[in-house]
Amino acid sequence: MLSFKNIAKQFADGTRALHQVSLEIPRGQFCVVLGPSGAGKSTLLRMVNGLALTSEGSVAVDGVEVTPANLYALRPRIGMIHQQFNLVERSTVLANVLAGALPTVPLWRAVFNAYPLEVRRKAARLLHEVGLDQGQLSRRITEMSGGQQQRVGIARAFMLDPTVVLADEPVASLDPKTSRDILDLLKQSSRLHASTVLCTLHQVDLAREFADRIVALRAGEVVFDGAPQALDDTTLRHVFGAHQARAEAGVHPPIPEPVVALGAVLIKEASPA
Numbered sequence: 310m311l312s313f314k315n316i317a318k319q320f321a322d323g324t325r326a327l328h329q330v331s332l333e334i335p336r337g338q339f340c341v342v343l344g345p346s347g348a349g350k351s352t353l354l355r356m357v358n359g360l361a362l363t364s365e366g367s368v369a370v371d372g373v374e375v376t377p378a379n380l381y382a383l384r385p386r387i388g389m390i391h392q393q394f395n396l397v398e399r400s401t402v403l404a405n406v407l408a409g410a411l412p413t414v415p416l417w418r419a420v421f422n423a424y425p426l427e428v429r430r431k432a433a434r435l436l437h438e439v440g441l442d443q444g445q446l447s448r449r450i451t452e453m454s455g456g457q458q459q460r461v462g463i464a465r466a467f468m469l470d471p472t473v474v475l476a477d478e479p480v481a482s483l484d485p486k487t488s489r490d491i492l493d494l495l496k497q498s499s500r501l502h503a504s505t506v507l508c509t510l511h512q513v514d515l516a517r518e519f520a521d522r523i524v525a526l527r528a529g530e531v532v533f534d535g536a537p538q539a540l541d542d543t544t545l546r547h548v549f550g551a552h553q554a555r556a557e558a559g560v561h562p563p564i565p566e567p568v569v570a571l572g573a574v575l576i577k578e579a580s581p582a
């Protein structure tokens with residue numbers, strides 16, 4: 310269980326990023342945090358791994374409060390997936406996934422690439438789960454596509470059987486087809502390992518397709534918390550504003566008639582006689 314109790318966040322410059330946020334996210338739930346830029350999504354995620362501290366309220370992972378003193382014990386239980394993958398580019402696929410085990414492996418083993426056999430096997434198994442087989446393990450990250458890199462990122466995040474996986478805009482740099490593949494894999498991995506996922510997205514269609522639950526933020530406040538089917542257009546307009554709600558939902562405004570007419574003329578002129 311991941312719980313946020315009466316969270317507020319005010320940064321040193323006075324920016325209020327979150328107000329009165331209370332959520333209880335049960336184990337295994339795939340919870341999407343949806344909202345426009347600046348709504349407070351990343352700040353909410355960063356409070357779970359202690360990268361942002363609460364100004365008011367508390368965050369707890371399985372009853373253990375996220376405090377500076379508890380971070381050493383908590384961090385191995387929290388996996389992280391990043392928008393820009395955050396992989397070591399000159400290193401191999403396998404080495405990047407093995408790095409996910411660093412908190413539990415003596416430093417000398419990592420330095421001399423002497424990870425125990427069972428840790429190597431686990432990394433290879435996780436890579437297989439995300440569709441990267443034996444032949445890919447020694448490839449350099451620079452040789453991989455964005456989608457393949459994010460598969461490595463997912464495998465790395467699950468190395469320590471995390472209770473919670475935080476995915477901060479994990480598909481923001483990917484095309485729509487690859488985005489779906491990656492969210493599908495992330496959801497499958499979370500089911501397989503019984504991990505809770507807290508995933509920020511700004512694309513409504515992807516949130517509706519993959520989330521068990523959507524929490525929508527606007528200006529730091531929860532304005533919707535429920536099942537994807539319950540997220541209606543009125544709520545979306547409230548979350549994003551009318552114009553952006555249409556764009557995020559993949560609905561584009563009708564093309565004005567003069568432009569359509571001009572297009573028809575151009576097509577006619579360009580057509581072979």
Ligand SMILES: Nc1ncnc2c1ncn2[C@@H]1O[C@H](COP(=O)(O)OP(=O)(O)OP(=O)(O)O)[C@@H](O)[C@H]1O
Nearest residue numbers: 320322324326344345346347348349350351352353
């Ligand atoms: N370190 C900081 N100092 C001051 N203000 C900050 C800091 N980090 C974030 N903010 C502000 O807090 C608010 C919430 O930011 P946050 O990054 O959580 O939003 P977001 O919903 O994740 O946006 P995006 O989708 O653009 O990443 C914004 O107004 C942002 O400018």
